[in-house]
Amino acid sequence: MNSIITLKDIVVEFDGERILDKINLDIKDKEFVTLLGPSGCGKTTTLRIIGGFINPDSGTVYFDGKEINGLPPHKRNVNTVFQRYALFPHLNVYENIAFGLRVKKVPEKEINKRVAEMLKLVNLVGFEKRTVQRLSGGQQQRVAIARALVNHPKVLLLDEPLGALDLKLRKEMQIELKRIQQQLEITFIYVTHDQEEALTMSDTVVVMNGGVIQQIGSPVDIYNEPENAFVADFIGESNILNGLMLKDKLVEISGRTFECVDGGFGDNTPVDVVIRPEDITIVAPDESQLCGVVESVIFKGVHYEMLIDAYDYRWIVHSTKAAEKGASVGLKFGPDDIHIMHKLKETEQFGEETPDEE
Amino acid sequence: MKNKLISAPYLVWMVVFILVPLLMVAYFAFTDKDGNFTLNYVADVAQYSQIFVRSIWLAAIATVICLVISYPLAYILTGMSKNTQSTMLMLVMLPMWMNFLLRTYAWMTMLGNNGIINSIFGFFGLGPYKMLNTEGAVVLGMVYNYLPYMILPLYSVMVKIDKSVIEAASDLGCNTWNTLFRVVLPLSLPGVMSGITMVFVPAISTFIISRMLGGGGNLLIGDLIEMQFLGNAYNVNLGAAISLVLMVIILLIMTIMNQFGSDDETVLM
Ligand SMILES: Nc1ncnc2c1ncn2[C@@H]1O[C@H](COP(=O)(O)OP(=O)(O)OP(=O)(O)O)[C@@H](O)[C@H]1O
Numbered sequence A: 001m002n003s004i005i006t007l008k009d010i011v012v013e014f015d016g017e018r019i020l021d022k023i024n025l026d027i028k029d030k031e032f033v034t035l036l037g038p039s040g041c042g043k044t045t046t047l048r049i050i051g052g053f054i055n056p057d058s059g060t061v062y063f064d065g066k067e068i069n070g071l072p073p074h075k076r077n078v079n080t081v082f083q084r085y086a087l088f089p090h091l092n093v094y095e096n097i098a099f100g101l102r103v104k105k106v107p108e109k110e111i112n113k114r115v116a117e118m119l120k121l122v123n124l125v126g127f128e129k130r131t132v133q134r135l136s137g138g139q140q141q142r143v144a145i146a147r148a149l150v151n152h153p154k155v156l157l158l159d160e161p162l163g164a165l166d167l168k169l170r171k172e173m174q175i176e177l178k179r180i181q182q183q184l185e186i187t188f189i190y191v192t193h194d195q196e197e198a199l200t201m202s203d204t205v206v207v208m209n210g211g212v213i214q215q216i217g218s219p220v221d222i223y224n225e226p227e228n229a230f231v232a233d234f235i236g237e238s239n240i241l242n243g244l245m246l247k248d249k250l251v252e253i254s255g256r257t258f259e260c261v262d263g264g265f266g267d268n269t270p271v272d273v274v275i276r277p278e279d280i281t282i283v284a285p286d287e288s289q290l291c292g293v294v295e296s297v298i299f300k301g302v303h304y305e306m307l308i309d310a311y312d313y314r315w316i317v318h319s320t321k322a323a324e325k326g327a328s329v330g331l332k333f334g335p336d337d338i339h340i341m342h343k344l345k346e347t348e349q350f351g352e353e354t355p356d357e358e
Numbered sequence B: 001m002k003n004k005l006i007s008a009p010y011l012v013w014m015v016v017f018i019l020v021p022l023l024m025v026a027y028f029a030f031t032d033k034d035g036n037f038t039l040n041y042v043a044d045v046a047q048y049s050q051i052f053v054r055s056i057w058l059a060a061i062a063t064v065i066c067l068v069i070s071y072p073l074a075y076i077l078t079g080m081s082k083n084t085q086s087t088m089l090m091l092v093m094l095p096m097w098m099n100f101l102l103r104t105y106a107w108m109t110m111l112g113n114n115g116i117i118n119s120i121f122g123f124f125g126l127g128p129y130k131m132l133n134t135e136g137a138v139v140l141g142m143v144y145n146y147l148p149y150m151i152l153p154l155y156s157v158m159v160k161i162d163k164s165v166i167e168a169a170s171d172l173g174c175n176t177w178n179t180l181f182r183v184v185l186p187l188s189l190p191g192v193m194s195g196i197t198m199v200f201v202p203a204i205s206t207f208i209i210s211r212m213l214g215g216g217g218n219l220l221i222g223d224l225i226e227m228q229f230l231g232n233a234y235n236v237n238l239g240a241a242i243s244l245v246l247m248v249i250i251l252l253i254m255t256i257m258n259q260f261g262s263d264d265e266t267v268l269m
């Protein structure tokens, strides 16, 4: 498959502050790519680069193999669902959706047909004549989706398009969007900070933090083989501990030695160790070399989430069986449940919010 | 209850200073010197229809010119940095702080046959052209004096247009012109309407500008009314009748304008 959009060494700075730092991204035709990351990490900025609303300070944007730096948005075969909707306040729902088609001078009959299709799709039939100010946030968001999608662009940029919807509607729309994407064969570049949404919908997930791409991969790869502790932490809950790689396939955690499956880090190297909460089983204290006290038990619907204090770390454990609060238990996990990763550089340390807004 | 109390002074103000004077104007318009009811004065207004037409015509031209100058200016202004915007606005308002008479008088000296402009033409062997005491000079005076009243409402409506809406238009295929006509223009209509009102209404009833720049030959309604009260034609009842007819005409024109503009936005009158 060909790449439809390629970002090469994209750098964006605002007021001397680096917002995107050497972004390299290759997006295949008809792919569903999700940009995932915490607030302020540069997702919207990346979309705006692709949409043509800002130009990178350095680096190149390619569309279908051709450089498009400096090409204005109306000349790009890309449409955007804006994070803050940006609906036209002087037009009603119908005219908002029809806007792009009218600009392209599509015949009235065709406009009628396609807008009706869209209204049905986003569940807003009967709202044609409403002014957009008289819509709820979720309805406005769906108009924004319809307004972009009706143009059948080659690439659709969606900036948290389902953020204002309730859980049930969001799930429905997720399925709808995915279906449309496959049916119309449009490349979707989708922004979200909901990791579950990213994992369920995407072909490829791009995890970003602080203007830097942390990992690009399929949802399964991202979940199972996080490249660093940030990704592991951001994608699902994780136990992330300091470890010491004694030698290949042998790691020391909390003063105890465990067998693992990774190697190639060098002997006696400090590493980050990630263990997923659902990979840990609770056993009797004498069956494990790692014991702790159950601090809390919370029912989460499908499973119980337990916090277990063991030595210098508070473990998160997911299990369908609840242990008793205050009980002493053992923690057990197999060698392939232990994920070893390089320590993040000091500057890329996660977890601490850097206050950058005054 | 509390709201009523707070609004009471304003209500009193409105009755004493707006409603009562209006009724008095109407009273004078429909009575003769002895206070008897008559339609004569209102009927007499018809003989000045030429002056009415000229006033409306010149005020309309001035308003259109103001709009044509101000609209792009206001639009360009909103695209500038915040600091430049406030400096530019200062410059727009600066002439307003200079006395109205003085500003108009300055134009007299510039437009005269021996004025600066004709001197420059003379230097190139052209002219002198008659510029002062023409309709053109009156329109120029109106445009010059009332331009800020067009720029300011346009600007204040345009700065409020969400930049992301402009981006959305561009995203959906609009070039600069398309964006202007499909999005910016409709969204700035309320500003256009109030700008037109703020320029047209004072322009149609001005008398200083026409007196100073139009000479005697370009009498406007304002001059006519002024003559009935302060001039030697002294006739309060006729003056009131003319004022009343003028008011009705302005109201009619503004109502038509508002129909033509957006229907759910109320316009400053
Ligand atoms: N026009 C601007 N001027 C200055 N700084 C900006 C501008 N736009 C964005 N930024 C900064 O760039 C950074 C990235 O912003 P961006 O909008 O791309 O974040 P995001 O990942 O979309 O976040 P969110 O999930 O909250 O939408 C932020 O720190 C923001 O403050």
Ligand SMILES: [Mg+2]
Pocket (backbone or CB within 6 Å): A043, A044, A045, A083, A159
């Ligand atoms: Mg964003």
